[in-house]
Amino acid sequence: MNSPIAIIDARSPRQAIETLARRFTVIPFLSENCTYEAVAGHPDIFITQGDVTVLAPNTSPEVKRHISSFVSGKNAVGSDLRNSTPYNCVVTRNYIIHKQGFTDTAIIEHNPNKTYISVPQPYTRCNLMEIAENTFITSDRGIYETLRKHNLECLPVSPEGIQLPPYKYGFIGGCMGKFGDAIYINGSLSTHSEGDKIRSFIQKHSLQIEELHQGKLYDGGGIFFF
Helix, strand or coil, rough: CCCEEEECCCCHHHHHHHHHHHCEEEEEECCCCCCCCHHHCHHHCCCCCCCCCCCCCCCCHHHHCCCCCCCCCCCCCHHHHHHHHHCCCCEEECEEEEEECCCHHHHHHHHCCEEEEEECCCHHHHHHHECCCCCCEEEHHEEEEEEEEHHCCECCCCCCCEECCCCCCCCCHHHHHEEEEEEEECCHHHHHHCEEEEEHHHHCCCCCEEEECCCEEEECCCCCEE
């Protein structure tokens, strides 16, 4: 039986990749000549998961080969704000959450019955993780305020202490992925100033926590499971 697929930034700490490989077929992700270096290995720049998986047309053939069902988006990923964010949205059972005007049209076309919630931050998936239905963690204050206006449960946390070289800090959504009833974390919550609060919030929703290594949280553009 084939094991599930886990797609993760190829530049993640080696222990994170090795830990995932105990249970998953790991696809280390790294694009070439598509976007700027800091996010070149970030799956959330190229992949949108929801009822339908949407891939940027310049997603690597190796990644496409391992995803059995997907549709191609209309826009290739590039290196400026607008063309590095078309796929960096969060699609849930009920919502598309992204900044209005930045979302690839294929995502909207394949989710016709979902409510669109426009947030101020186009790097939405970088900053936002849905841990349970209508329940989120975010490192962006604007996203937090918007979701609260829609009566959605959301824990705001500081991005400080999250690694995203060469920047001062990264974002919480980029450290996380979900498979089954577990939240996989690229690093140890104990290294974050609000780690205990994050841990309690996740556990409150009857979810397990799988820390992939014991170093600082690493923003690798999320961990995507198939």
